[in-house]
Amino acid sequence: METLRGESLNMKTDKRYRPRVQRAFLRWYELNRHRFPAELQLLERTDRILKLTLPGLCSLITFDLIRSGTYFEINPTVMIDDDNFDLLIWQDVSVQKIESGYICQLCQEDNRKLYKTREHMWTEHLFEPLLLWINKSLMSAHWLIIDKGEYWCSARLNKESDEKYSSILLWKQINT
Numbered sequence: 001m002e003t004l005r006g007e008s009l010n011m012k013t014d015k016r017y018r019p020r021v022q023r024a025f026l027r028w029y030e031l032n033r034h035r036f037p038a039e040l041q042l043l044e045r046t047d048r049i050l051k052l053t054l055p056g057l058c059s060l061i062t063f064d065l066i067r068s069g070t071y072f073e074i075n076p077t078v079m080i081d082d083d084n085f086d087l088l089i090w091q092d093v094s095v096q097k098i099e100s101g102y103i104c105q106l107c108q109e110d111n112r113k114l115y116k117t118r119e120h121m122w123t124e125h126l127f128e129p130l131l132l133w134i135n136k137s138l139m140s141a142h143w144l145i146i147d148k149g150e151y152w153c154s155a156r157l158n159k160e161s162d163e164k165y166s167s168i169l170l171w172k173q174i175n176t
């Protein structure tokens with residue numbers, strides 16, 4: 001496993017990015033990086049996962065683009081301890097090739113959209129919703145609230161800290 005903490009994400013033609021979904025993400029990111037609040041940074045890259053973060057963001061949260069066969073997800077993941085994690089949102093897609101293009105098997109049957117390419121599907125199902133979530137939810141929250149029981153745990157964002165649970169500051173003060 002290669003660890004590239006803090007490397008900036010600037011490799012649209014980088015052939016090391018083998019899985020098609022990672023190349024699609026990077027191409028989309030090149031065109032849309034100005035819409036992000038800051039430059040994404042690379043934490044980890046394998047064929048299975050592309051793990052990203054934003055500068056100054058609490059290190060428990062990462063954005064994980066994961067491929068598992070024809071199943072793909074991109075989720076803000078909170079590592080709660082070595083064994084436990086929770087997802088702040090859950091966005092996934094299961095790609096099925098049909099004669100006229102591609103559909104997502106996880107969408108309800110009467111609501112399935114036909115995509116010409118997998119890239120279109122990934123963009124609409126995964127990349128754009130992540131960006132929207134970052135800009136709307138993540139950027140307006142100040143605290144990460146973690147509720148941990150003996151056999152379960154959950155994480156959520158909040159504007160205020162919550163003394164009933166462990167509250168972790170979302171953003172490090174950086175050059176403001």
Ligand SMILES: [Zn+2]
Binds near residue numbers: 104105107125
């Ligand atoms: Zn779907």
